[in-house]
Amino acid sequence: MDTFQNTQPIYLQIMNLIKKQIATSVFNPGQLLESVRELALVYQVNPNTVQRALSELEREGLVRSERTIGRYITKDEAAIAQLHQNLVDEATSTYINTLLELHMSQESIITTVKNRLKGDNT
């Protein structure tokens, strides 16, 4: 069972979770999604919350729906690549802003990242 933070809107958290799953190919392009009610049971939340998350994802073009088929992940690979890029950009900005607030210079940010990737914590 997935647990969500009760301090943030749960529909947003579901949206972010599904976006991550689309960007990392847990969901493939064109893949059919489970019904709202089934997803609600997976996430242990209200079906209307899932409905809202999916409607928003639909509005953003990441999810499509057809009456006879149901809801599925967009087949637009460019949109998925863009989504992946957006998630990377967001995470990068958050990280850099936090370090800038800690008065780190650009050079020391780069050094810190390189060292961390090498497995060195100092």
Added chain:
Amino acid sequence: MIEIKNVTKTYDGKPALINVNLSLQTGKIIGLLGPNGSGKTTLIKILNGLLRDYKGEVLIDGNPVNEISKSLVSYLPDRNYLPNWTNAEGAIKIFKDLYQDFDEEKMRSLFAKLNLDPKQPLKKMSKGMKEKFQLALVMSRNAKIYILDEPIGGVDPAARELILKTILENYAPESLVLISTHLIADIEQIFDSVVFLKEGQVVLFEDVDTIRQTQGKSIEEYFKEVFRC
């Protein structure tokens, strides 16, 4: 689906509900939240026809509270109402007689899922088992409205999860579910919106994700803020 208009109820001159107005829509799971003595159970008893001497008007799917409205509502009271010697077989007979929308198959499968023994009488059950027993009965009706008074009050945290799952898996689609509780953190993820009752008055009726967005708080945290003495 449920219209409550200017409802006031007093016990010996002491107000229990003061001018309550609520319009509850179908297809929603609504939390009725308030500290002990705030009027939750009084309101629920009015909706189920157990209290009649109140002022104001209540309409359930367009009906005043009567036999028709009672047939639409599947009600879990805050305490045991079945005879102590009843086991599942006995309860099934009672519910089949009382309610046309009772689904016996569903009841039997819920009993198995909740690890209950259909031969065991209520008097030999623990408090948690009794709550699961009654919830299984209530959720086995294909009702338009479910009113659950403290469904997780008497059970341990592990069983709470199972009870919430049972509610989510079994309420009839497009029905209205009204749940009263003071254990907000355990259950707030399944609500659409919440009603805060304070000393008999509705002080808030709001969409839960709107509260989270505007307050940056969980429903439980916001509740504590509103009800701080």
